[in-house]
Amino acid sequence: MSAPGRALSASLATCHTCALLMRLPPRTHALGCPRCGHPVHARKQNSLRRTWALVAAGAILYVPANLLPIMSVTHLGSGRTDTIMSGVMHLLHTGMWPLALIVFVASVFVPLAKLLALVLLLVSVQRGWTWRPVQRTRLYRLTEMVGRWSMVDIYVVTILAALVNAGALARVEPRPGAVFFGLVVVLTMLAAESFDPRLIWDRLGARRG
């Protein structure tokens, strides 16, 4: 089977922003989209290097995001300080296991799974794997979609701080873990955005000749 027609082989490029298909003259790496004005490249620029850098930064910050406390609550003289995981355990012990599960998935599992999925995609493209391109493209789309749900803990800190501190009985303070956590969410979202799934298919075409 010969490789099906790629836009790249026909010197055509799609605008990432408005999806207009246009002719990319030979030896041109970039031009401005005539319709929406955004820069157009046949493939996202430096996709692999940028994605690796963002994934590495996200993975490094994932450690303090999980080890450092994200907030502390002081109530009638006694206080407790929560990391993400101890917050999940607290929910579990108070019998709120469905919520504990949701927070665990959103805050612990999703960022880690997202980083691992991106590493898998990056390695698969760099090694020129031809294995299951449809599933890998689906994995990419899933990765792009779920990252936002990790913001939930940031919002919890915001809501608790606003509500509780308005009264005088208790105090809620966000802690540095929350900042690292917010950075992880932003970096992994940018990493997913900078990966170009068409690279998965480019390697496939090259193998088939």
Add this chain to the structure above:
Amino acid sequence: MIAHPVRRVACPDCDLLLTLPPVPAGGSARCPRCDARLSRAPHRSIERTSALALAGLLLFVVANAFPFLTLDIQGRQTEATLFEGVRTLWTQDMPFLSVLVLATIIVAPLLHLSLLLYLLLPLGWGRRPPGGPRLFALLHHIRPWSMAEVFMLGVLVSMTKLADLADIFPGIALWAFSLLILVIAATLSTLDEEVVWARLAPRFEPTKARG
């Protein structure tokens, strides 16, 4: 007899070159190779989406003007609006978190809805709004950062965490915010980006070939 113009597109996810026949109203088209969604043609997209955007803006005002939760600790009531959450983080020396929350639950949803209204209302009357293509492109980049639905899950978790500390009452803003999430999701499913692009910049459309 008029032959419908076929559009040449490349799949955004796998770069497969395709000629796309017109998608019937209410239908959608997917890439035959990688299953990416290529096109969708909701009924009366521009009218429905602008009506939803207007409703969304009204809900947005209510959601921000009123307290979203009221806390009752032994008879003493405290309440907070969305913006107070942002301000509290700022005063607690967390500027990054404060800006992140402000951007994702206030600025991005507001821009999403007001850009839709600004673009689609004139298009519905057959006029082209100034700066249309630039602003519609901007809308495309704002969308992933609008996280109202994630915030709602945060509200749910907060309510259970506070349950052993105080009595909690949902405020008007919380109901408005819940509806706002549904409306924002609806604007995403009724928006036909190709129709908007075709009306904003008609010179890029394939010409109708007569056969």
